Amino acid sequence: MTAVTIGLLHPGQMGAAVGAQLVLAGHGVLWWRAGRGPRTAGRAADAGLLGVDTLAELLSASDVVLSICPPAAAEDVASEVAGAAPAAGFTGVFVEANAISPHRVAHIVDLFAGTGITVLDGAIIGGPPAGRSTARVYLSGPADAVGLVSGLLAGSSAEPVDLDRRTGTASALKMAFGCFQKASRALAAISHALADDYGVTSALLAEATALGRNALADRDHLPAVAARAWRWGPEMHEAAEAFAERGLPTDLATAAAAVFGRWDADRDAWHLGVEAALDHLRAAPTSPADVPTSPARAEPTVDTEPTA
Numbered sequence: 001m002t003a004v005t006i007g008l009l010h011p012g013q014m015g016a017a018v019g020a021q022l023v024l025a026g027h028g029v030l031w032w033r034a035g036r037g038p039r040t041a042g043r044a045a046d047a048g049l050l051g052v053d054t055l056a057e058l059l060s061a062s063d064v065v066l067s068i069c070p071p072a073a074a075e076d077v078a079s080e081v082a083g084a085a086p087a088a089g090f091t092g093v094f095v096e097a098n099a100i101s102p103h104r105v106a107h108i109v110d111l112f113a114g115t116g117i118t119v120l121d122g123a124i125i126g127g128p129p130a131g132r133s134t135a136r137v138y139l140s141g142p143a144d145a146v147g148l149v150s151g152l153l154a155g156s157s158a159e160p161v162d163l164d165r166r167t168g169t170a171s172a173l174k175m176a177f178g179c180f181q182k183a184s185r186a187l188a189a190i191s192h193a194l195a196d197d198y199g200v201t202s203a204l205l206a207e208a209t210a211l212g213r214n215a216l217a218d219r220d221h222l223p224a225v226a227a228r229a230w231r232w233g234p235e236m237h238e239a240a241e242a243f244a245e246r247g248l249p250t251d252l253a254t255a256a257a258a259v260f261g262r263w264d265a266d267r268d269a270w271h272l273g274v275e276a277a278l279d280h281l282r283a284a285p286t287s288p289a290d291v292p293t294s295p296a297r298a299e300p301t302v303d304t305e306p307t308a
Contacts, residue, residue, distance in 0.1 A: 007062035015068035017128030020047035021156040059088035074098040097122030102168030123174035129157035140169035223272040226263040233260035
């Protein structure tokens with residue numbers, strides 16, 4: 001593929017690793033030095049990236065801009081690019097590759113309205129790519145732009161995956177996978193803390209090893225979960241009480257109880273299908289603006305339903 005110049009905002013651990021893959025593929029990768037510390041500069045240098053002093057300089061020289069930054073900064077980065085792009089003459093492709101919701105991606109697309117810039121929705125799943133350590137870069141949006149960015153990454157350890165033409169699809173995948181992956185680690189942490197306090201860690205590990213099931217991959221098991229949820233919800237409240245007694249967070253347990261509560265009407269419905277089970281989780285559509293960012297901690301309660 002003909003060499004292309006890419007602007008990278010900004011070279012954190014993941015961004016620098018993706019940038020290094022692009023450099024190895026023969027492309028020039030620029031990064032904006034202003035406000036960045038020595039650690040960022042070191043990562044950029046190790047990755048073979050070229051520093052520039054201004055955003056305008058980066059945009060004027062780039063065909064594609066990759067935004068790979070902490071989720072909280074995604075809209076600020078996009079807004080800076082959208083504001084500086086007209087004067088810099090940038091009308092290329094902006095890849096929004098951060099872990100943000102489809103709703104926020106739609107807002108970022110709106111920021112670029114009338115600029116002539118094509119916005120791609122991207123999601124990176126996996127660790128920083130390098131050698132045998134690979135990541136998947138999922139892309140959704142206009143076919144020409146997806147083809148361009150996929151071509152840049154083809155054959156690298158940052159494997160491009162074309163999802164579809166809808167903006168928001170890649171971010172939805174990231175939210176679906178990332179929520180499970182991260183929340184399950186948090187739940188494992190408090191489970192181990194409770195087990196340690198009662199000296200049952202070896203037994204917990206033995207049970208976990210015997211289970212041997214990947215819950216996210218076991219989609220066909222969801223109807224059985226729905227059928228048992230009437231018993232599991234109260235058990236989650238009991239777990240929350242146990243966590244609270246040891247000074248551990250109760251939020252994940254009480255949240256799980258709320259999810260199981262959506263299946264109350266499916267008590268012992270063993271012949272429920274997967275799609276029906278998932279449909280019963282869906283309440284009236286909720287605007288993202290209505291979702292609390294810092295929900296109040298729910299107090300654990302003792303439930304009289306059987307927990308076995």
